[in-house]
Amino acid sequence: MKLHLKIWRQKNAETTGKLVDYTVEDVNPHMSFLEMLDHLNEKLILADDEPVEFDHDCREGICGQCGIMINGIAHGPLKNTTTCQLHMREFKDGDKIFIEPFQTAVFSVRKDLKVDRSAFDRIISAGGFVSVNTGQAPEANTTRITHDTTEAAFDSAACIGCGACVATCKNGSAVLFTAAKISQLAQLPQGREERTLRVFNMVKQMDEEGFGNCSNTEACQIECPQNISVLNIARMNYEYNRARILRK
Amino acid sequence: MNTLTRKIIMCLTGLFLCFFLIIHFLGNLQLFLPAEEAQKSFNAYSHFLSGNPFIKIISYGLYACIIAHALDALYITIQNKKSGGAFKHDKRDRASKWYTRNMGILGFVILLFLVLHFQNFWYYYKFGSLSLDQSGNKDLYTLVVISFQQWWIVLIYVLSMLALFYHLVHGVHSATRTLGVFHPKYVRWIQKTGVLYAVVICLGFALMPIYIYFTY
Numbered sequence: 177m178k179l180h181l182k183i184w185r186q187k188n189a190e191t192t193g194k195l196v197d198y199t200v201e202d203v204n205p206h207m208s209f210l211e212m213l214d215h216l217n218e219k220l221i222l223a224d225d226e227p228v229e230f231d232h233d234c235r236e237g238i239c240g241q242c243g244i245m246i247n248g249i250a251h252g253p254l255k256n257t258t259t260c261q262l263h264m265r266e267f268k269d270g271d272k273i274f275i276e277p278f279q280t281a282v283f284s285v286r287k288d289l290k291v292d293r294s295a296f297d298r299i300i301s302a303g304g305f306v307s308v309n310t311g312q313a314p315e316a317n318t319t320r321i322t323h324d325t326t327e328a329a330f331d332s333a334a335c336i337g338c339g340a341c342v343a344t345c346k347n348g349s350a351v352l353f354t355a356a357k358i359s360q361l362a363q364l365p366q367g368r369e370e371r372t373l374r375v376f377n378m379v380k381q382m383d384e385e386g387f388g389n390c391s392n393t394e395a396c397q398i399e400c401p402q403n404i405s406v407l408n409i410a411r412m413n414y415e416y417n418r419a420r421i422l423r424k
Numbered sequence: 425m426n427t428l429t430r431k432i433i434m435c436l437t438g439l440f441l442c443f444f445l446i447i448h449f450l451g452n453l454q455l456f457l458p459a460e461e462a463q464k465s466f467n468a469y470s471h472f473l474s475g476n477p478f479i480k481i482i483s484y485g486l487y488a489c490i491i492a493h494a495l496d497a498l499y500i501t502i503q504n505k506k507s508g509g510a511f512k513h514d515k516r517d518r519a520s521k522w523y524t525r526n527m528g529i530l531g532f533v534i535l536l537f538l539v540l541h542f543q544n545f546w547y548y549y550k551f552g553s554l555s556l557d558q559s560g561n562k563d564l565y566t567l568v569v570i571s572f573q574q575w576w577i578v579l580i581y582v583l584s585m586l587a588l589f590y591h592l593v594h595g596v597h598s599a600t601r602t603l604g605v606f607h608p609k610y611v612r613w614i615q616k617t618g619v620l621y622a623v624v625i626c627l628g629f630a631l632m633p634i635y636i637y638f639t640y
Binding site: 399 | 426427428430431432500503504506507508509510511512513514515516518519520521524525527594597598600601602603604605606608611
């Protein structure tokens, strides 16, 4: 396959970037999208050019590191797939592909296709955890949880924090991410102890980072590689309203 | 004020306006009565509403809700324009419906319609010199009939109801999400009820000027 790429090149966070044209030949349809970029980078390095930088880690769709706007869609045309799990067989010989970073008001570009998603980490630090005393591990069956409950909590916990929801949202809102983390813990007895403080602190942090407001277009779920349900947002709202009413 | 507080203001003011629409709709159904009967009962109803102190308090609440809903929406929309990503090649719209993305524009159309609507009837009723009907009530009914003899007013009203329809379909759904209804079964039912509500209200309101245009 021969592909015509238009890739966002940006030297660093201080400068502004632009789309640069590249043509890659010998692209194997079995390559993943990231392998195709590796292939391009090898050629660039051999030509003494600077390679295109992009985030990646596990390359098996579970770490949430990779994330690029491909032809104007987060993680590309295939639904419920991360960029690393998107393969070149989804494209045709001679295709023109736009490749841009997940750039929003909060996710600033650090270099080329890499964006700063540390705002997500700060939202987690604000309350996305369960406080425990260190010491002996508790007996495993002390807290009984039904299989359905653990599965439902795991559906929320499946969020990999890639940021596709923020990039997809016309408002650059991080509500789906924050809601998934809040719901995951709200559904489990261990998480319920700190539910009031958690929802206040995480929503506060989300606002302070400068993310937009949710307008329930539900595009985030459609483009989420993990298909995280927008009902998590409803649950977060429930948690917040509950906390607001019960606050002393 | 945090994002969820802003959302709950949108939600509660919006739901109050939705409730008002039901009352307004039920009252206006009198326009479908035979002409003479409609004139008598519609004018008596308007007279009852304008003289009632309880209705007066509700109406102030209503104006406050419209203003709060519009101002909050303006703030949220401006904020969202700043925080959203902008891409050179953008196909993000494949994942959502156009009316969910353009509630601000739909709302603005409805606001413009409200200005016209208030000028058409409320202003004349309150400050204009309307003739009296046989029962001695201000003859608002005749004003309604005369207004809806003009095709362009009918057209504006019908198009505005279309904008209201899309605004309500997303608005009711969005409001229940903000309230925190997360049970999938009820979310499905509420969504269906919301669409039904929007169809009945908007189709009903749109048929009023059309009915009058074609029957007089």
